Each structure stands twice: as C-alpha cells, then as structure tokens.
Amino acid sequence: MRDTDHPNARDLTGSGRLLVGANYHPHDSDPETWRRDAAMMRDAGLRIVRMGHLAWDTFEPEDGEFRFDWFDEAMDLMHEHGIGVILDIAVRPAPLWLHRKHPGIGVVDPEGTSRYPNHRYTEDAGDPHFREHAVRFADRLTSRYADHPALAAFGVDNEPGDGPISYSPTALARFKTWLKAKYGDVEGLNRAWASQRWSRRVGDFEEVGLPRPGVAGGAPERALDFRRFVSDEMNGYLAALLDVVDANAPGMLTTSNMWYYGESKHFDWAAGAYAGRLTRPGNGFYPSGSLMDTESVRDALFGIARIRYEQDEPFWCTEFTTMTAAPGSIRRSAYATLMLGNQLVCGWTWQTMHAGEEQFLQGLVDWDGEPTRKLDEYRRIAAEFAAIEALGFPYRPKAEIAIALDFASQIAGAPLPERHDDQALTAFRAVLDRNLDVRIVDLDESELEYEILIVPGVLLLEDRAAEAIRRFVARGGTVIMTSDSATLDANGRAFRHTRPGGLADVFGIRVGGYEEPRLLGEFANGRKGTDEVQVILDERPLRTGSPRFDLIEPRGAAVRGTLEGLDRPYPAVTAHRYGEGTAVYIGLPARPDVLGAVLDAEVERLGVRTGPIVPKGVMARAVTDRHRLYLNLDGEPKRIELPRPGRGVLSGRHFEGSFTLGPWDAELVELDESA
Numbered sequence: 001m002r003d004t005d006h007p008n009a010r011d012l013t014g015s016g017r018l019l020v021g022a023n024y025h026p027h028d029s030d031p032e033t034w035r036r037d038a039a040m041m042r043d044a045g046l047r048i049v050r051m052g053h054l055a056w057d058t059f060e061p062e063d064g065e066f067r068f069d070w071f072d073e074a075m076d077l078m079h080e081h082g083i084g085v086i087l088d089i090a091v092r093p094a095p096l097w098l099h100r101k102h103p104g105i106g107v108v109d110p111e112g113t114s115r116y117p118n119h120r121y122t123e124d125a126g127d128p129h130f131r132e133h134a135v136r137f138a139d140r141l142t143s144r145y146a147d148h149p150a151l152a153a154f155g156v157d158n159e160p161g162d163g164p165i166s167y168s169p170t171a172l173a174r175f176k177t178w179l180k181a182k183y184g185d186v187e188g189l190n191r192a193w194a195s196q197r198w199s200r201r202v203g204d205f206e207e208v209g210l211p212r213p214g215v216a217g218g219a220p221e222r223a224l225d226f227r228r229f230v231s232d233e234m235n236g237y238l239a240a241l242l243d244v245v246d247a248n249a250p251g252m253l254t255t256s257n258m259w260y261y262g263e264s265k266h267f268d269w270a271a272g273a274y275a276g277r278l279t280r281p282g283n284g285f286y287p288s289g290s291l292m293d294t295e296s297v298r299d300a301l302f303g304i305a306r307i308r309y310e311q312d313e314p315f316w317c318t319e320f321t322t323m324t325a326a327p328g329s330i331r332r333s334a335y336a337t338l339m340l341g342n343q344l345v346c347g348w349t350w351q352t353m354h355a356g357e358e359q360f361l362q363g364l365v366d367w368d369g370e371p372t373r374k375l376d377e378y379r380r381i382a383a384e385f386a387a388i389e390a391l392g393f394p395y396r397p398k399a400e401i402a403i404a405l406d407f408a409s410q411i412a413g414a415p416l417p418e419r420h421d422d423q424a425l426t427a428f429r430a431v432l433d434r435n436l437d438v439r440i441v442d443l444d445e446s447e448l449e450y451e452i453l454i455v456p457g458v459l460l461l462e463d464r465a466a467e468a469i470r471r472f473v474a475r476g477g478t479v480i481m482t483s484d485s486a487t488l489d490a491n492g493r494a495f496r497h498t499r500p501g502g503l504a505d506v507f508g509i510r511v512g513g514y515e516e517p518r519l520l521g522e523f524a525n526g527r528k529g530t531d532e533v534q535v536i537l538d539e540r541p542l543r544t545g546s547p548r549f550d551l552i553e554p555r556g557a558a559v560r561g562t563l564e565g566l567d568r569p570y571p572a573v574t575a576h577r578y579g580e581g582t583a584v585y586i587g588l589p590a591r592p593d594v595l596g597a598v599l600d601a602e603v604e605r606l607g608v609r610t611g612p613i614v615p616k617g618v619m620a621r622a623v624t625d626r627h628r629l630y631l632n633l634d635g636e637p638k639r640i641e642l643p644r645p646g647r648g649v650l651s652g653r654h655f656e657g658s659f660t661l662g663p664w665d666a667e668l669v670e671l672d673e674s675a
Contacts, residue, residue: 051074057095224408227267242277255281286300298432397437402439516548535563615639630667635663636663644671
C-alpha cells in the first residue's frame, strides 16, 4: 500500500457529503487501463468506485488458491487518485470449480432437472458446502483489505433476491429439518397445512415434498412455509457474511445492491433492515431512461423506501443507470433520490463491457475508453453535489405517515387480482405526490410512531401485527386499511372469525365476501366487462375501477363513501373511532383517487406536517429551515412560490417571491435569513 496525501476513504462517507461514482471491473482489463480510468474518474469529480463483484474465481481461481496481488495494485491506484472503494464480497456467482467439487450447490428446477451454471446466480445459498466456501472467501478478502486506506465500505452480495430457487434433494432435506423445528410433530404440521383438504394428510416428515411454484402448484399454506424457509436461509447466508465483516473490520460501513424482492427469489429482509445489518442500505436505481416516463422514477424510489424501512442511515444507490438514458434523465433521477435520503449515485457501469451478457449496455466510456455524453452528465452531477452537500445533505426524512409492507402477504396473495406490493406502491405514490415524507414499515418490527398508518392489502395478519395496529389506533393514530387486508392468519388460512381478522371491533365493521363490478354492472344496467365504478366520498364523486370490492357491513362505523351505479349502493369507505384514534376502511384496493382523497382529509384533520407548496409534477423538500430542494418531473416549466427571497445554489440566480423551474430541472434555494 503506497503512502499518499489523500485522506482515508472513510472520511468521504460522513454527514455533509454527497458521493458520485461508478462500478468498475479491474479484472476485465490491465493496470495501464486502470491508470487511465482512475485519472478520468478523478478529473470528472467521481469519489467512489464499486469493485470486486462478479469476480470470485479471479480472486480464487482454484480451491484454496487465493490471488490478491493484482487487486492490491488496483486498490492502491484508487487511493492515489483520492477515490474510495466499495469492495464487494463477490460470492455469487460461485466458481465452476466449486460446482464441480460440490454439485449439490447447484440449482435443480421444479421438474427435477439440474441447471448447468451458464447463467449467474445458479447456486443454492442455503447449501452448507456453498456457505462454507463463501464464508472462507469473505474471511480472506475482508481481513486483507480491512485496513486499506482506499476502503470506504464492504458490499455484501449482489442482488440476493435474484436467481432461481433450488428444488434439490438437499434443499428438501433442509426443509424437512426446518419444519420439524417449527412444528415439533407431524400433527402440528397437519393442522397448520389443513392437510385434511384433498386428502393430503402427512403421515410423517418423510412424506413432505417441495411445493411447486405458482398459483396452481398446490396448497398455499405449504407454498408459504417453503418460501419462509428459503427466506430464512437467505437471511442466514447474508448474516454469516456480515458476521465475517464485523469480526475482521469492526466499524466498517456495509452496503449492498439489496434487491431482495426479485420475482424469482423474493425473501423477507425486514428483520435485517431493522437490525441495521447494512449500515448503508443500498440498491440499484433503474427507472426508465425516458424523461417523459415519471412513473418509473416513482417506482424506483419505492425500491429505496422498501429496502430502507425505518433506518436513519443514508441510502446508497450502489448502481445507477447509464445505458442510453435521455440527456438530463440521469440528473433528474439523482435529485429525486436525494429527497428520500440518498447519499451515493454510482453509475452502472464505468466502461461498456468488452464481453459477456452486458457488453451492449452502454457505460460512461465506450469500449475503446473514449468518454460518452453520460460521463458529462455524471461530471455535472458530481460538481453540483459538491456545491450543495454541506447544506443539509444527506436529507433525513421526517415522516409522519407510514405504509405497512408484509412479506407473507406478498407470497400468499399470488391468487389475487392485485398483489399487496402493488397496492403498497400505489399508496407510496399517493404520499410521494403530495411531497410528504413516508416510511415503509414492518408491523412486527415497528414502534409505529406516526400519525397515519396505511395498511394496503396486507392479506396475512398475524396476531402480533393486529395487536400493533390496535395499540396504534387506541393511542390516537389513524389507520387506513384497503381491501384484501386481514383475510388470512399466520398459517395462510382464511380466518374463521369476522374480518378484518382480529380488528373488526377496531374498524367497527364486518367484511364479508366480495363482488365484481363487471358482473353487478351487467345485472344493473346492461354494461358488460367493465370494472369502472363511482365512489361518492364525503359528497364528492370519484370515478375509479376495481375488479372486486368488499362487502362491508357497518357495526358502529360511519359510512363516508358509497359505491354507486351498480344494482344498489354499497358501503365503500367507513370510519370508526376507537380509543383516541380513527380506523378507516376502504373496500377497494388502493386507488390514487380514492386513497388520495381519504389521505388529504386525514392530513388536514390531524395537522400532519406538509412539504413546500408547489405545482403538480414538482417534487420538493425542506432540507433545512433555510434550504428547499425542488425538482420538476414534467416537461413544462413550473412557477414556484417562495416564502421569502433567496438564491439558487445551483443556478446562482437571486429570487424575490418566486422563480420558474425549467422542464426536468432541479434547484436548491437558500432562503434569506431575514423574515
């Protein structure tokens, strides 16, 4: 390690710093190229590189043969240029030599066919042989670089929710062990799985099989337990890696590209988030590259919220789009992330790759090392971030509104026409569009210290979660629950008692079955095949649509809204006082118009702190008492009213009572100290 005048990389990551960097793959090139690239990065204002991922077999080409000298040079070089390193512990994908030595680490599909690891993430993270070698590699890597001055953080795994689930004989054996630990005996298992249905009683644990994926794959109770088992194994695997980091590099920052909710291997990260296992929660940020597509920006921001939960630590976008993004769209996305507490914009990737499945994804420099226009955009972001970083960044959200997100409900809700996480996304957009801070919460983990709690289609409600909602309302909170909530118990079985399960008295209603507007509309007035409905909410007509709605019977609750235009009016929105608080039930899935109208009324009634007043399509946050960040998501200029004169930190302009924010533009306004 060479001595330089550059400070330790840990100094880059504290409060009052905003970071711009890139993902870099030194194992794809040579030291001469590294030197050229490091100089280009430094000159562009990049302060961070993320390295080491996708390279286990470059560090360990054969079992137990470790080669780090080549990477020592890359680390030293980055330090010489004042660039900090996020060093990924690259244990997925696993090397082919490990697959050959322990074939059981591979993935077996539901049909019983072993998958050759042509594609990434074709290893079973729960396999003990895989975990043994992964932990050994993590130990050697972290102990070698724990004290390197270029090290800013360790990255733990990459996209852990990606890759297929294995249905191997060894996975089945581990699943049986997991079930025995959970249920104790086979009778407990049969009760939980409702095994009397369709003659599927389990005689002993050896008769257990792995449930097939998909809605038609078998009993949902079994599928839910299997996915909980996979989730426990994924969390155990990540915890083992993090334990190694803690032992070898105590106090070192940890991050990841924590995409835990991939379709293929979605697992439950809530407990890890609440335990603070990642001191810089992180993920890739990949909205559409189109400036016109603002919905994808909101969707990507939801990814930040659902990874961070209630952590106060800054977020890190460890990957950030480059590709063929429209000019200005990367900068727009960068400022949008700042409003959710992001600290790092790290482009994927520095150079367009020379080989492999991503060789046509566009980087910041071309195949020959010549810069692209995207590098100029990152250069601008880096310069602007450096100008504003000490003025209240990274931003810390001050949320009075929370949205419940539940892993089991996402898995058990597969047969429903609208998934729980889709409802949660709609709720998130509704809050975000009002420029209100919001947190994603887990009902089992959160203290629920908020004014408003939105429960969007939380299908499976365990006793502990129901009790948390009950206490929240009793002490003065307002809960807004949407349809499909509180239908199943902890085992994924429909409640035998009145819905919403465990909370019927809190909401003052009985929820029965459901109806379909397209059928009732046909019966009422001859309309065919439409989900459109009209809701009269507090005497205000709203048009919306839904494939289903709940049949609500008020039992003490007041009816605030009704469904009209069907065979008869139906209660659609109810409100009930319970203790010091209010429980609102919406008999439709989360819809921006209906949910938004209910939210507006509750925000006003409760005096929830609101953000800066801006035109529609503008994101804004009061970063400090004097600093306000504005971002125009639209293609039309917007007039922004200010509470007092100020200056634009980004533009250098002086503003009196207002200013015009250009299309897709951002501005940080520093208000004058005088009133």
